[in-house]
Amino acid sequence: MAKTIKKINEKIKRGKAVVVTAEEIIDLVKKRGMKRCAREVDVVTTATFGPMCSSGVFINFGHTKPKIKVGGGKVYLNDVPAYGGLAAVDLYLGASALPDDDPRNRVYPGEFRYGGGHVIEELVAGKDIRLKASGYGTDCYPKKELETKINIRDLDKAILYNPRNVYQNYNVAVNLSDRVIYTYMGVLQPRLGNANYCSAGQLSPLFNDPYYETIGIGTRIFLGGGIGYVAFSGTQHNPRVKRTSKGIPRSPAGTLALIGNLKKMSPKWLRGTSFTGYGATLTVGIGIPIPILNERILRFTAVEDSQIYAPVIDYSKAYPLGKETIIKEVSYAQLRSGSIRIRGKEVPTSSLSSYAKAREIANILKDWIRRKKFLLTEPVAPLP
Amino acid sequence: MVRKKRVVLTFPHSLVDKPITYHLVKDYGLVFNILKARVTPREEGRLVLEIEGERKNLNKGIKFLKDLGIRIEPLAQDIRWIEARCTHCGACIAICPTQAFTVDPKTRKVSFDKKKCIVCELCIKACPYRAMEIKF
Numbered sequence: 001m002a003k004t005i006k007k008i009n010e011k012i013k014r015g016k017a018v019v020v021t022a023e024e025i026i027d028l029v030k031k032r033g034m035k036r037c038a039r040e041v042d043v044v045t046t047a048t049f050g051p052m053c054s055s056g057v058f059i060n061f062g063h064t065k066p067k068i069k070v071g072g073g074k075v076y077l078n079d080v081p082a083y084g085g086l087a088a089v090d091l092y093l094g095a096s097a098l099p100d101d102d103p104r105n106r107v108y109p110g111e112f113r114y115g116g117g118h119v120i121e122e123l124v125a126g127k128d129i130r131l132k133a134s135g136y137g138t139d140c141y142p143k144k145e146l147e148t149k150i151n152i153r154d155l156d157k158a159i160l161y162n163p164r165n166v167y168q169n170y171n172v173a174v175n176l177s178d179r180v181i182y183t184y185m186g187v188l189q190p191r192l193g194n195a196n197y198c199s200a201g202q203l204s205p206l207f208n209d210p211y212y213e214t215i216g217i218g219t220r221i222f223l224g225g226g227i228g229y230v231a232f233s234g235t236q237h238n239p240r241v242k243r244t245s246k247g248i249p250r251s252p253a254g255t256l257a258l259i260g261n262l263k264k265m266s267p268k269w270l271r272g273t274s275f276t277g278y279g280a281t282l283t284v285g286i287g288i289p290i291p292i293l294n295e296r297i298l299r300f301t302a303v304e305d306s307q308i309y310a311p312v313i314d315y316s317k318a319y320p321l322g323k324e325t326i327i328k329e330v331s332y333a334q335l336r337s338g339s340i341r342i343r344g345k346e347v348p349t350s351s352l353s354s355y356a357k358a359r360e361i362a363n364i365l366k367d368w369i370r371r372k373k374f375l376l377t378e379p380v381a382p383l384p
Numbered sequence: 385m386v387r388k389k390r391v392v393l394t395f396p397h398s399l400v401d402k403p404i405t406y407h408l409v410k411d412y413g414l415v416f417n418i419l420k421a422r423v424t425p426r427e428e429g430r431l432v433l434e435i436e437g438e439r440k441n442l443n444k445g446i447k448f449l450k451d452l453g454i455r456i457e458p459l460a461q462d463i464r465w466i467e468a469r470c471t472h473c474g475a476c477i478a479i480c481p482t483q484a485f486t487v488d489p490k491t492r493k494v495s496f497d498k499k500k501c502i503v504c505e506l507c508i509k510a511c512p513y514r515a516m517e518i519k520f
Contacts, residue, residue: 049471051512113514186475187510194478271471276509283471283512338477338487348478352512356472356492 050353054164069141115280118272168206177316182277201332216379222287228260
């Protein structure tokens, strides 16, 4: 009897669904075999927790008396500029926005201690946020200046909308030059001093569904500690890259645009983040369930770090110039071992995404499903 | 018995131009390694030292420094890992020259061993969550 999402949901409602994480499924398949697991397991939970710059929030802060039209004017949250080119009191705050008076890299390397991502973390944490706005005044919106405090509990709407998250695979960054460089992949020491990578590997959502057969537009997910949805394919989504014989992309490939109610999220899973010399951003916690509809889908979820490869790229020259020649391909198992060998040198490795936190999210999502708090969804439309 | 100590010395400005560490070698037979130094002319100087020597000599050397008016603090107080801010990503792991950070292979959680820290501050710039703090 073929499994369907509808049938799995019925099992979840009866409290009978078998749910395991993308990490647990690896050993389970080794122990019980593919066929038996495909029959017995209903859902595999995947997760990731890493810095994702293409993130931000839409806020509607409610009408003032008299009314103000921020569209065409300016708006700041805790001195961080937001985009107000929308209707009267709608705004969008991006994760990498910086206060106008932040010195940036004028004193190199800049610290970027406070930006859009940090405002989002504080907003979600329930702290008051200073809102400063100006408009040009119209007959129907006469007010020109506004200074007030907003708090998430009073907001009409606060929506996290991230145009690009959950990158399917990512580069391993190294520095071949003679000086320290400060990148979005962290601090890179000269002459192959270290190698930084950023993926949850075997736990990462799109490595477990490499051809997007279950994850599609409309898929319900764990987002920032609350419930979210896949809104669309993300910006730079590119499924047409080289893949391994098992279908795993060998370089950055698919991405997802995500949306969810910020009011139900938690600062634990939305963290303001500062990359020295690079900028501010937001670290986002995401968990995506994969319904085990057949053996093919299960096989994909059993992927392990040793079967996933990432390209090593020089961030001193090749990356900034847009000539990304691949120095070497390494597996996530090698990366997690603590060092990789590049050009005869043993190079220590660091992760920027937290595997420990990804594991925690995969377990939370598992728990939600087991406790009938989270049902699976059919995609409304597939991703390209 | 040979002992090893890591200390932070704070010099008042009156002592900044005096060759003090030289006496540690010559008069007390101590071996030292300068881990970090910051001298602000006409203000004060700070020196992170690893000092090694016979217990008796080590104590004498430290007394000599104290008598001169130098403030001595153990190094460990100077760097702080704020675990609540740490996401256990591991960005600090490869950048640390003394392997003061380790990832538990099972839990995948990061831990910080103060004893191995030489306060080079590389982790402070490398930590995206500002979980490492320095008081120097």
